[in-house]
Amino acid sequence: DTGVSQDPRHKITKRGQNVTFRCDPISEHNRLYWYRQTLGQGPEFLTYFQNEAQLEKSRLLSDRFSAERPKGSFSTLEIQRTEQGDSAMYLCASSPKIRLGNEQFFGPGTRLTVL
Amino acid sequence: DAKTTQPTSMDCAEGRAANLPCNHSTISGNEYVYWYRQIHSQGPQYIIHGLKNNETNEMASLIITEDRKSSTLILPHATLRDTAVYYCIVRGAGTASKLTFGTGTRLQVTL
Numbered sequence: 272d273t274g275v276s277q278d279p280r281h282k283i284t285k286r287g288q289n290v291t292f293r294c295d296p297i298s299e300h301n302r303l304y305w306y307r308q309t310l311g312q313g314p315e316f317l318t319y320f321q322n323e324a325q326l327e328k329s330r331l332l333s334d335r336f337s338a339e340r341p342k343g344s345f346s347t348l349e350i351q352r353t354e355q356g357d358s359a360m361y362l363c364a365s366s367p368k369i370r371l372g373n374e375q376f377f378g379p380g381t382r383l384t385v386l
Numbered sequence: 387d388a389k390t391t392q393p394t395s396m397d398c399a400e401g402r403a404a405n406l407p408c409n410h411s412t413i414s415g416n417e418y419v420y421w422y423r424q425i426h427s428q429g430p431q432y433i434i435h436g437l438k439n440n441e442t443n444e445m446a447s448l449i450i451t452e453d454r455k456s457s458t459l460i461l462p463h464a465t466l467r468d469t470a471v472y473y474c475i476v477r478g479a480g481t482a483s484k485l486t487f488g489t490g491t492r493l494q495v496t497l
Contacts, residue, residue: 304484313473313487314430327484362429375485377429
């Protein structure tokens with residue numbers, strides 16, 4: 272069990288550029304979540320996949336954000352036309368289908384800085 | 387999901403028990419109490435969860451009051467590595483949906 276991995280760990284970009292982040296969940300976890308965390312705040316939910324189906328999206332996920340999980344394994348989160356307000360830590364988590372506690376296992380996050 | 391209230395920060399001496407309180411007065415009958423923690427620059431880490439009985443695992447103990455309106459996370463012998471932000475979250479265990487984090491309690495363990 273190698274845990275949830277995220278790539279890159281850090282990304283610095285200029286306003287208006289597009290960025291894409293990748294998340295590799297724990298093997299055989301069919302549920303995958305994306306969260307965003309700004310300084311001093313707890314993580315905020317963005318979206319959730321069960322296998323390849325995107326089942327829930329937060330209102331925080333504006334039309335500049337898109338997430339995919341094409342084969343039910345890894346997922347990507349793309350932000351188009353980045354704004355300074357997008358600067359945050361983007362966290363990915365996964366959980367297995369059958370687990371009473373339904374705890375989520377988080378990756379280390381991707382820290383985005385928009386200049 | 388029910389709202390939770392936690393103190394902003396707490397201190398604890400190394401080796402002593404750390405008792406972190408959480409109020410969740412609007413919790414409903416089928417909602418569980420979850421605790422996660424986040425060490426600086428890392429993703430959140432699951433600690434423990436419970437419904438109405440007290441729970442214990444290798445990391446911590448969870449004490450839930452009889453009326454379920456509050457709970458306490460206990461780290462029996464805090465170490466410097468327990469310094470983190472601790473989040474108390476209420477949600478239905480059968481759901482697969484999001485975790486709703488508040489701002490948590492920043493626990494500082496000191497020598």
